[in-house]
Amino acid sequence: MFNAVIDAPFGKVGIRTEAGAVREIVYLPESVKSVAPDSALTRRAAQQIERYFERASATFDLPLAEVGTAFQRRVWQAISEIPPGIVLTYGQLAKAVSCGSPRAVGQACGANYFPLVIPCHRVVGSGGIGGFANHDDDGYFRKVKRWLLAHEGVPYA
Numbered sequence: 223m224f225n226a227v228i229d230a231p232f233g234k235v236g237i238r239t240e241a242g243a244v245r246e247i248v249y250l251p252e253s254v255k256s257v258a259p260d261s262a263l264t265r266r267a268a269q270q271i272e273r274y275f276e277r278a279s280a281t282f283d284l285p286l287a288e289v290g291t292a293f294q295r296r297v298w299q300a301i302s303e304i305p306p307g308i309v310l311t312y313g314q315l316a317k318a319v320s321c322g323s324p325r326a327v328g329q330a331c332g333a334n335y336f337p338l339v340i341p342c343h344r345v346v347g348s349g350g351i352g353g354f355a356n357h358d359d360d361g362y363f364r365k366v367k368r369w370l371l372a373h374e375g376v377p378y379a
């Protein structure tokens with residue numbers, strides 16, 4: 223199912239590759255079994271993700287699969303320009319991509335195939351942390367978002 227599953231400070235991260243590109247990055251619970259990278263690209267992706275866990279300012283240079291709608295890709299490009307330690311609200315990001323709907327931006331964030339590489343955790347609600355990975359409850363995914371933001375020096379209760 224995954225070409226690699228690596229340890230993360232909050233559980234695991236699954237990496238899928240296909241046709242010379244990263245196809246998907248997925249947050250997984252600690253209970254998922256680790257899988258050693260099975261290709262040079264998967265090793266490269268795992269190393270870059272591990273480097274980010276060590277240093278929030280680490281950058282990514284990975285070939286990403288062409289996925290998503292034109293609108294989603296526009297939102298993801300804008301998210302990619304948010305530096306570590308900075309957050310924007312869904313409304314601010316909606317204005318940046320000339321979209322009048324923070325909800326549509328939130329849906330594009332939730333549809334992100336490449337979390338960490340496209341740092342959707344840096345987009346928050348106007349009244350708090352907001353949802354994460356299409357989950358609004360205060361469970362595993364919101365804990366991941368809190369960890370990522372704290373790692374970048376932006377604590378959210």
